[in-house]
Amino acid sequence: DGGITQSPKYLFRKEGQNVTLSCEQNLNHDAMYWYRQDPGQGLRLIYYSQIVNDFQKGDIAEGYSVSREKKESFPLTVTSAQKNPTAFYLCASSIRAEAFFGQGTRLTVV
Amino acid sequence: AQSVTQLGSHVSVSEGALVLLRCNYSSSVPPYLFWYVQYPNQGLQLLLKYTTGATLVKGINGFEAEFKKSETSFHLTKPSAHMSDAAEYFCAVSRGVLTGGGNKLTFGTGTQLKVEL
Numbered sequence: 219d220g221g222i223t224q225s226p227k228y229l230f231r232k233e234g235q236n237v238t239l240s241c242e243q244n245l246n247h248d249a250m251y252w253y254r255q256d257p258g259q260g261l262r263l264i265y266y267s268q269i270v271n272d273f274q275k276g277d278i279a280e281g282y283s284v285s286r287e288k289k290e291s292f293p294l295t296v297t298s299a300q301k302n303p304t305a306f307y308l309c310a311s312s313i314r315a316e317a318f319f320g321q322g323t324r325l326t327v328v
Numbered sequence: 329a330q331s332v333t334q335l336g337s338h339v340s341v342s343e344g345a346l347v348l349l350r351c352n353y354s355s356s357v358p359p360y361l362f363w364y365v366q367y368p369n370q371g372l373q374l375l376l377k378y379t380t381g382a383t384l385v386k387g388i389n390g391f392e393a394e395f396k397k398s399e400t401s402f403h404l405t406k407p408s409a410h411m412s413d414a415a416e417y418f419c420a421v422s423r424g425v426l427t428g429g430g431n432k433l434t435f436g437t438g439t440q441l442k443v444e445l
Contacts, residue, residue: 222371251432258337260418260437261372276432308371315360315379315422317369317433 224320239294239323241309255306305319330355330421334436347406351419361402363421414443
């Protein structure tokens with residue numbers, strides 16, 4: 219079935235470590251997005267990519283990095299510079315006006 | 329710039345009662361408007377969307393919403409609540425400009441719907 223796959227579902231990180239969250243889609247969508255979700259704050263845009271080999275910062279890009287080497291893949295790295303990384307991370311892709319979301323990765327700093 | 333305001337972070341209704349979740353938006357260009365639903369520890373599922381045309385939009389699971397430009401609102405309603413409707417609901421706006429790659433969404437802070445027996 220077509221869709222967006224995020225892995226892992228749960229991730230634990232020690233302080234000072236970088237971690238990479240995976241996002242793969244087989245919907246043939248050009249645009250992909252990473253959102254961060256915190257209780258009571260809705261979803262906030264971290265990075266987005268409209269096309270392969272191009273991406274732009276969203277509203278809260280500090281402490282995060284991305285790459286878009288393939289149309290199907292848009293991994294997010296949470297670096298040690300992100301001071302409060304514990305959150306639920308959602309990846310999405312879109313065609314025209316409709317966005318499709320993955321099941322999310324819950325990242326916890328231990 | 330775009331923004332979304334969802335009035336009421338928590339809404340509680342009785343099973344069988346009307347569901348009304350409020351959403352007001354701000355946009356400098358004609359907006360595209362969306363309602364998404366999220367169950368615990370899951371992604372977001374699209375309930376319905378308004379792009380152009382008819383201002384009353386019907387979605388899945390019996391939900392509908394009406395775009396009112398004069399009130400800058402896009403409230404979500406359902407005539408009769410079911411226990412399975414208990415979830416978090418997000419209103420979102422994007423710029424009403426179609427590109428091949430779509431466009432980014434700005435979300436409200438969400439409304440948690442509780443359905444009681």
